[in-house]
Amino acid sequence: MSRISPPPPQHKRLARSALAIAEPRAERLFTGIAVSAGIGIGPVFGTTEPDAVITRHKIQASDIAAEGARLEAAIIQSRRQLAKLRAKLAVLPEESQAEIAPMIDAYTRMLGPSRLIRGVRQRIEETLLSAESAVMVEAEAIGDAILAQAEPTLPAEDRAGLQRRADEICEIGRRLVRNLTRAPFRSFAGLPQGAVLVAESLRPADAALLDPSRLAGVVTEEGGADGHTAVMLRALGVPSVLGATGLAHVMKPGDTAIVDGATGRVVLNPGAGALTEAKRAVSAFTRERQRYAKLRRLPAETADGELIELQANLELPIEMPLIVQSGAVGIGLLRTEFLFMNRETIPDEAVQTETYRNIVETMHGDPVTIRVLDWGGEKEIEALTLAGVVPELVDTNPALGMRGIRLMLRRPELLETQFAAILRASAFGPVRVLLPMVTTVAEVRAAREVYDRVARRLRRRGERIPEKLPPLGIMIETPGAALSADALALESDFFAIGTNDLTAYTLAVDRSESDVAELYDPIHPAVLRLVQFATEAALRTRMPVSICGELAAAPHVAPLLLGLGVRSLSMNASAVPKVKQAIRSVKIDDCIRFARRVMEQGDAERIREMLETFSTETR
Ligand code: PEP
Ligand code: MG
DSSP states (O other): OOOOOSSOSSEEOOOOOOOSOOOOOOOEEEEOEEEEOSEEEEEEEETTSOOOOEEOOBOOGGGHHHHHHHHHHHHHHHHHHHHHHHHHGGGSOHHHHHHHHHHHHHHHHHTSSOHHHHHHHHHHHHHOBOHHHHHHHHHHHHHHHHHHTOOTTSOHHHHHHHHHHHHHHHHHHHHHHHHHHOOOOOOOTTOOTTEEEEESOOOHHHHTTOOGGGEEEEEESSOOTTSHHHHHHHHHTOOEEEOOTTHHHHOOTTOEEEEETTTTEEEESOOHHHHHHHHHHHHHHHHHHHHHHTTTTSOOBOTTSOBOEEEEEESSGGGHHHHHHHTOOSEEEEETHHHHSSOSSOOOHHHHHHHHHHHHHHTTTSOEEEEOOOOBTTBOOHHHHHTTSSOSSOOSSGGGSSOHHHHHHHSHHHHHHHHHHHHHHGGGSOEEEEEOSOOOHHHHHHHHHHHHHHHHHHHHTTOOOOSSOOOEEEEEOSHHHHHTHHHHHTTOSOEEEOHHHHHHHHHTOOTTOGGGGGGOOTTSHHHHHHHHHHHHHHHHTTOOEEEOSGGGGOGGGHHHHHHTTOOEEEEOGGGHHHHHHHHHTOOHHHHHHHHHHHTTOOOHHHHHHHHHHHHHHHO
């Protein structure tokens, strides 16, 4: 098998050339899923033009068959992506459909028995090029041949037509290379200051590379409300809309967009009216932020004096200043995936210790709950693939496969290194350790054995770790874990309820899939009953329980959660003031009575109405 090398001395890029003819730009409205509040206005920047930088790579004759199989797999994957896109076009106005559909059809045809695919196969077999190199070379050769026909004497429309065909070849070549390499193909180097980033899809690892200070907003055609990309964008505080079908395919360099991350509306090439309205909304949003900032020093206390623990989730170290300013008292969920992303090797104990220690020290004595690596599902991590820890080919059902604690127990060296780093960092401030995706008591017992063993080894090594080890808790994020919470409570030191995965697994809805986004509903009574069951199991054993899924960030849901007995919530830093305000305006007894009424309901819509009414009345 060939493998893509790190940035090569000699490389080629599949570059996108712009269409030659400028067209008047009409204002167009797109709607998607609102995932990160705020209004952004700026020039669009498309990442359908990824810098797929690859080495011109040779293979052995004995690899020809394997290389051909990789190409086949990439063709199938590309066809699937295009078919999905084609099916989604129905939500668009007719004129947009008429514009995008022929383009998608042309791409799809090129993935059939086309000159491109024939040429690629030939290059693999006859010149022993790797599949990605063969695609790149062949697409460029065809593109050049097409453009060579664009004589200056040809009418402008004919030249534009040739340019369009060359672009299409280039585009399909890029898609194939992307699917072949599965490498982090987003380069944000050329991102202009204040741009709106537009992509067909964005992986969590790509989002982790974004610099929020350079971005006005993000829009993608794929993605769900609580997928990890959404979680990451919220953490960065960038106004974002996901699942806005069609935008990436109709926008052109030089276009402007308004992104409204609270309503899910995206206006392409806004007219004067839309621009004025957006600017007004930006000012209102800034005023709201200033109002919330005043809450920072006030306690998260109900009107009748019950103190609630409000903490922040951390996805990326870049969020630390935001967390410190938010008024959060500690970090309730430190997702450690960022440490493993966008790098070629697995971080060792020293690197991990340093990172955790910095975070713990910055929190100045406020507690930090560090979750061990939760690989799996959409959280793709190259370093693990390159190290051979996880297979290159993804499972058919990755969300049901080797995720979270399952992988860590299968590869105990990973778990040992991470436990060791967390334990060493715990000498510098209060820490808790959290296990993801637990479904059985055996997993907790096995993890605790490793934990104790690592602690003994560190002590033998003379490392300074606390006398009493940090609490070892578990995520409750599958229906199985929620329903066996009473048994799990006997093995764990605390629960953190992850409503994102809990919703996905309970309702059988992919949390990052825009097609089924309407079905993804954390206030579905089935999810709430599981939250209630797990919370009560924890309270019976007087064990700490918190909610750290996105549900915790919804101010109008806070009274219900308090009424169910939850006293600790962890959320993205920007939600802390809003939730604090909601908490300060309710009384616990009212919340308990309200929760009782809500839990009698069987219909999510009715529950939504009740939540809205209750929060309006107590505002
Ligand atoms: C959850 O599933 O609710 C959770 C907090 O974990 P993550 O979003 O990282 O999967
Ligand atoms: Mg989860």
